[in-house]
Amino acid sequence: MTTFPSSQGTFPAAPAAVLLAGGFSSRMGRCKLLLELGGISALAQAVTRLRAAGVENVVIVTGHWRQEVEAEAARLGARTAHNDRYEEGMFSSVQTGAAALPEETGAFFLLPGDTPLVKPVTYRALLAAFADATHRAGTPLESLSLVVHPLFAGERGHPPLLAGPLRKAILARTNGTLRDVLDGADVQTCSVPDASVLLDMDTPEDYRRLAAYALRESAPTDEECEALWNVADTPERVRIHCRTVAAVATRLGEALAASGVPLDLPLLRSAALLHDVQRLEKHHAEAGAAFLRAHGYGAVAALTAVHMELPASLPPVLDEANLLYLADKLVDDHRVVSLKTRIAGLETKYQGDPKALRRGRERLERASSVARLLEATLGKSPEDLLAPLETPENAPKEPGGA
Template sequence: MTRRRQRSVIILAAGYSRRMRRFKPLLTLGGRTVLERVVSLYRSAGVTDIRVVTGFRSQTIRSALTSLPVAVVHNPAHDEGMFASVLAGINTLASDVSSFFVHPVDIPLVRPHTLAMLMDAFDRLPSPVAYPVFDDKRGHPPLIDGALKEAILSHGGNGGLGALLRRFDATALDVQVADEGVLLDADTPDDFQRLETRLATSDRLTEDECRVLMEKVRKLPGPLIHHCHRVACVATALARAVNDRGGALDVHLVQSAARVHDVARTEINHAAAGAHLLHAMGFPAMAALIAIHMDIRPSQDSPLDEAQIVYLADKLVAGTTLVSLKQRFDAKLKKYGHDPKASAEIDQRQRAALTIQSKVEQLSGQTIGQLLNTAGIIRRQP
């Protein structure tokens, strides 16, 4: 049996939910209960040994889980706090478990890709504990080496699990992730409302997640990050101008895809590599735009869509400088025009960009220069 198959998760769902004033595990979030979301998260990530620790309203939770392949562990000492539930869960783990997650049920928006990154990092660099880190803040869930079971079970409980794990900070593994869900819990009704708002746009990265992906996860050079930021500003302005005249473009999708369109710029065939990464992260709509930001085949009669907007915006920005399409492609031909194949590719890309530019100008009622000037993009620094 591989180490990956010996992984477990302990989901903590024993509390009273006093600050929420409603029972958190069974609150409905996007058509599913919070508990179902957390269980589904681990099944999606390939973790099959799932243990749910109950306490308050134990029978209600047990009934809600009858159709799911999980083990229910009742903690009769749940009044003693969360650490008692941690101990109850650990006491049921197999003796040969290689590692295990500990996941409070009220943190339901962690993504499967985040768990995959933790498991991959743990396998490459074995550590006592691996944490997901978003924007330099540790979040949940930690992935804990099975060898720490005895240390946790013998811990007196002072300061909870966090205090025990801090003993191993010198050798702990911090895994940078572009997933703010690792920090989003639901202690209060206001917290839960924020989760609902985030879930509504969870099919694309937030601005902060885009920044963290580029700067801290991928660690890309500053000029490339600034270029993507500039392209996102231009793409957003184009999309909004079209929508102001009756268009129905998804501005948020345009902005997020443009913000990370060069996320794999240092790799061969970076458009395909970037699309593959975003698809693996769980963002197929963003991946589709990134996949064709270098080459696209629009016709004058085809509807203007988000992918065309991102493509055009990328061609209007050289580095962080706004340029006309003529300037952009004249420079390309001067550099690569001696190669017939490269020259043909440049010509095709220019024709595509001109087609899209014509559509934007017709739909917005403005030239590209007027549009960007109205939006303040020409004067704005990256």
């Protein structure tokens, strides 16, 4: 299994994609490729993300909803190939798409049109995994039989990336399914922190779930945060600290939101879970922010970058950055504590280091100013709001340095 590799090989020359849009959408009751996701059509989402990953040669295979899909494809400047055998099932559309690809295609994605929210970074990770696998195998491209699937939370998703030579095997098959073609292939997986590889939209309920995901996509889900920890090899002790900070930030944020303070609670929670994702790195706040930006989470990165020390230009207001900063200062390792306790701890910890003590006091005074503003708004101190909050069951017994 490959996990977000740094390629030692070469990316496939001019990678392509076959986007399967030939189905009936019978359970949806209308053409699902034209449904809106995040302000644009599902088809536009899929094509835009592929292009953002450097995949310019995208073939959209049409079928039952030919006119509707072709019109949207023309608006997007994408080419189509019509499958006049679409009633025979998905493999006929796979063959139509494969036939429309150039013979020199080095590798191509097979993307079901109802899995449109795969992130550009995921496509790039699959291409990198493909390059690494070909480098290790040392197999000539013309005889390569490689398939790389994305893997999220241990479950295989879409789209697979197929070596170019498998195109001929697909076209030569007169019956059966794609699985029959790939039975003898070298099948590998690439773990990605992208839940969308498992999200399709066969039914209206599926669509509502995908639409909700699209609206909050700038903030990874808890499961995606866990996957990002895995990519970064974040130690378990640090993860426990982050879960505790997230519980504190969520409790404070929910209380403020209930009183009318406008907050992006999913963004706040994600940033709290990931603020120490690179805790073992030097200058870990900056390293963590760079890591998150590389994975497409710029808004989360902007918050985690300042969780250690807020810039003087940012006033103490009740926004996501200040709440994350306060929540982090209310957690000592895995324990929820008062700011007074943290200040007393500083006196002991840095009694021989006046410079470090002064800097620590300044940080906690900034947190105290946010706490006072919160108390003035809600009529309760953070300690009052957090009193019932319990330490995670799997927290270590001895305090550490997270």
